[in-house]
Amino acid sequence: MSLQEPALVVIGGGAAGLAAAVEAARWQPGRVLVLDQAPVLSVGTCGLPYLVGGQIGDAQKLLLHSRQELEERGLRLFTECRLESIDLANQRLHYRDLARGQNNNLPFQNLLLAPGGRFDFPGGHLKNVLAPRDLVSSLRARAWLRQPECRRVLVVGAGYLGLELAEAARFAGKQVTLLDPCSRILGLVGTLHDTVLRELARHGVEWRQHELMAWEGERRAQLRDGSVLDFDLALLATGVSPRHPLLEGLALERGPLGGLRVDRQGRTSRARIWAAGDCCEIPPRQGTRPVYLPLARPAALLGRAAGAASMGQSSSFAGCVPCASVKVFELEVGWVGAMGEGDRYLSDGPLRAAYWSEPGRLQLCLEFCPRSRRLLGAQAVASGEVTSLLQTLALAIDQGLDFEALSDLDHPYTPPLSGMWNGIARTVRSSKRWA
Numbered sequence: 001m002s003l004q005e006p007a008l009v010v011i012g013g014g015a016a017g018l019a020a021a022v023e024a025a026r027w028q029p030g031r032v033l034v035l036d037q038a039p040v041l042s043v044g045t046c047g048l049p050y051l052v053g054g055q056i057g058d059a060q061k062l063l064l065h066s067r068q069e070l071e072e073r074g075l076r077l078f079t080e081c082r083l084e085s086i087d088l089a090n091q092r093l094h095y096r097d098l099a100r101g102q103n104n105n106l107p108f109q110n111l112l113l114a115p116g117g118r119f120d121f122p123g124g125h126l127k128n129v130l131a132p133r134d135l136v137s138s139l140r141a142r143a144w145l146r147q148p149e150c151r152r153v154l155v156v157g158a159g160y161l162g163l164e165l166a167e168a169a170r171f172a173g174k175q176v177t178l179l180d181p182c183s184r185i186l187g188l189v190g191t192l193h194d195t196v197l198r199e200l201a202r203h204g205v206e207w208r209q210h211e212l213m214a215w216e217g218e219r220r221a222q223l224r225d226g227s228v229l230d231f232d233l234a235l236l237a238t239g240v241s242p243r244h245p246l247l248e249g250l251a252l253e254r255g256p257l258g259g260l261r262v263d264r265q266g267r268t269s270r271a272r273i274w275a276a277g278d279c280c281e282i283p284p285r286q287g288t289r290p291v292y293l294p295l296a297r298p299a300a301l302l303g304r305a306a307g308a309a310s311m312g313q314s315s316s317f318a319g320c321v322p323c324a325s326v327k328v329f330e331l332e333v334g335w336v337g338a339m340g341e342g343d344r345y346l347s348d349g350p351l352r353a354a355y356w357s358e359p360g361r362l363q364l365c366l367e368f369c370p371r372s373r374r375l376l377g378a379q380a381v382a383s384g385e386v387t388s389l390l391q392t393l394a395l396a397i398d399q400g401l402d403f404e405a406l407s408d409l410d411h412p413y414t415p416p417l418s419g420m421w422n423g424i425a426r427t428v429r430s431s432k433r434w435a
């Protein structure tokens with residue numbers, strides 16, 4: 001093992017980078033180096049909004065693997081080391097050791113880029129405008145929410161993260177406004193969107209369909225229509241793009257969506273340079289058009305394949321059927337595939353037998369290709385079981401199941417757990433087209 005000559009240097013020890021590094025270290029233990037600016041790695045990022053709100057009380061619970069465990073798996077960790085620039089021609093990295101206050105160089109043979117996506121942070125200079133995206137910023141947001149004088153919280157961005165942060169701030173007992181210019185939260189169709197809006201209102205979240213233009217002083221947000229919103233704490237959840245500033249200007253091909261172009265083994269356009277995670281467009285499950293899916297599972301799956309490939313192994317990323325789900329107070333909300341111009345069918349009914357004491361409720365929208373009648377996408381809003389439903393529908397999309405196949409799909413039935421016709425069967429059997 002040589003410190004000077006790691007077989008692979010991984011930039012970023014997040015979901016993609018750590019998956020890659022752990023896989024690579026199976027083949028070359030001790031010769032895989034992970035460089036990250038954060039003090040602690042292997043943090044369950046997806047749990048951070050619940051740490052912010054206090055639903056998860058102990059931050060230690062989000063530390064998935066200790067430093068010692070990672071080192072035992074054959075990783076060398078350079079934490080608190082911020083990469084400043086990459087010299088591809090001379091195969092050198094320039095980084096700053098933040099703890100020691102030193103600038104250093106590091107040569108590399110093979111490089112795996114996983115620094116995440118680009119997050120634009122207007123208002124980052126204001127102490128009460130935070131983007132809780134890592135452990136340190138999430139603990140800071142939590143400390144703010146614990147202050148009694150912090151009463152009004154503005155959450156900017158109504159994607160899954162904004163919804164989770166709005167719930168977190170309500171959990172902490174704050175007055176919450178959720179701001180986003182989009183006309184439909186999560187792109188939800190028809191009554192599914194209405195149900196989510198009602199759930200937010202029922203739990204005291206004020207929804208404002210507006211665009212943030214600027215900060216006026218420290219406690220006021222100016223909106224596009226000239227109106228203003230006063231707040232004590234603003235939490236930003238405005239989403240990421242693939243263009244991480246560190247990678248700008250590098251001679252690496254990008255795809256049509258602006259992300260690094262990689263193959264199913266995470267290879268970029270340049271030999272010995274791999275990439276994975278939110279900085280990449282990823283090969284689709286089917287077809288040839290890449291997708292941009294800044295989510296944990298695609299990052300880890302492609303990272304794992306890239307880590308193996310960088311060690312000469314033949315592991316390959318199969319692609320993902322795009323899907324996501326989020327808890328919105330007492331609702332589960334999710335989508336899979338793509339909703340567009342297809343034929344839509346909607347059902348709204350009980351999750352279990354209607355006569356059961358707590359029948360629950362499921363609203364499901366399925367969209368089919370008008371020509372082939374294959375399932376293209378789905379959205380669901382329910383009091384439970386959305387994730388398993390979407391898993392079935394993801395499989396249906398992947399396997400090319402059509403309307404008829406879905407109407408024949410079997411499932412177990414017992415009144416306390418399911419209806420005689422489950423949501424999928426009910427939606428296709430209703431055979432009522434809905435737009």
Ligand SMILES: Cc1cc2nc3c(=O)[nH]c(=O)nc-3n(C[C@H](O)[C@H](O)[C@H](O)COP(=O)(O)OP(=O)(O)OC[C@H]3O[C@@H](n4cnc5c(N)ncnc54)[C@H](O)[C@@H]3O)c2cc1C
Nearest residue numbers: 012014015016036037046083115116277278294295296299
């Ligand atoms: C709060 C939050 C909640 C989320 N919840 C979910 C969820 O429920 N489900 C889901 O699927 N996805 C979720 N995501 C998205 C998911 O976490 C990301 O898609 C995934 O982490 C991307 O992996 P990555 O490795 O590309 O980037 P990251 O995990 O962001 O890792 C990038 C790493 O690179 C390091 N880095 C960046 N720049 C430098 C530099 N210059 N020098 C050194 N190191 C650097 C960072 O410190 C970081 O550790 C969530 C994201 C956030 C922020």
